[in-house]
Amino acid sequence: MASSMQVSIEVAGIDSAMVVFEPKVNKQLNHQVHILRDMIIRAQPSWLIDVVAAYHSLMIVYDIQTTDFDRVEQWLKNQLNQLQQHKVDGHQANIHEFFVCFDAEFALDMERVCEHSCLSSSEVIERYSAETYHVYTIGFAPGFAYLGDVPEPLQVPRVDTPRTKVPAGSVAIANQQTAIYPRTSPGGWNIIGRVAGWRTQSGLQLRAGDQIRFIAVSKQRFIEIEATANVRFEGSAGSTEGQS
Incomplete structure (x- = not known):
């Protein structure tokens, strides 16, 4: 530096x-x-x-x-x-990949993002998924990672009226930043998709300085991943109960 x-x-x-x-x-x-x-x-x-x-x-x-x-x-x-004086090694970032479904059922604000960016939903998904995002910091709520930088055409302001309930695993944009809602909570960011299998990944500890990639999947693939994740989650819960 x-x-x-x-x-x-x-x-x-x-x-x-x-x-x-x-x-x-x-x-x-x-x-x-x-x-x-x-x-x-x-x-x-x-x-x-x-x-x-x-x-x-x-x-x-x-x-x-x-x-x-x-x-x-x-x-x-x-x-x-x-x-x-450059006498130190660079920060070693962990890279995490998440499968995201951008189907209309999960992309509650995709139309708003399309209107602001003058892009089609497929173009928004393509541009959004092409980036590798940097975890700037963790805040707002436990596990809520502020990621950037969102491509300039997709930098849409927060919604005028925040929702009282945003589903866990929702992927959202607010200006330069993007994020995954770690758990169901209120929120005012633009929801454009949902992470598949987030139920089993919700305990994943993202660290400031890490890198995040989003991989677009179909709704059918989302359902398949969710089904596998639920089996894994229930099996883990049963194992825990057996040890108590």
Whole structure:
């Protein structure tokens, strides 16, 4: 990374510091956040309690019984110097693939996306599925991963009136971001499809910095995957009950 990197270290609380990069949503910038996170975790200083990555910042929680902000700040400055001088390895991202059905039954807002983008539903599906998405951060609700970047023609604003109930596994778009609703919940994003077999994948822990690919499948294939997933889920539940 260039030596002109804009970054500051700020007090975030009585026991935490915040490393703040440029305030924008940018994949390359977020990549640097995750490299720094990996560096800190690998170094594992004795005072470290937690590291939380966001779009363009990193919060470091430390043990105030063994250190203070000034010492943590100096240590972080040394880590940033290494980051600027290319003395660290890149972030190793996990790649996850999900089968998605874009049938009208699951694509509740496809018509709206088509109208905004001036594309047909098949063109929306093709462009959306051609991308590899970056997990910027995890938030809003447990397991809700904010992914980007959505192709520019598909960057549709949130719906005017949020739904009170969005089915688990729904794939949605809101401007530059996309996401999978990890569980049934309220939501105001544009629903364009549903992940097949999400019932057995809902415990999957997506990590900030990971990569996501969506593979389009027919409704028939969706039904087949769902049937297999339900058998696997019920079998797992029965096994658990037998052990209790």
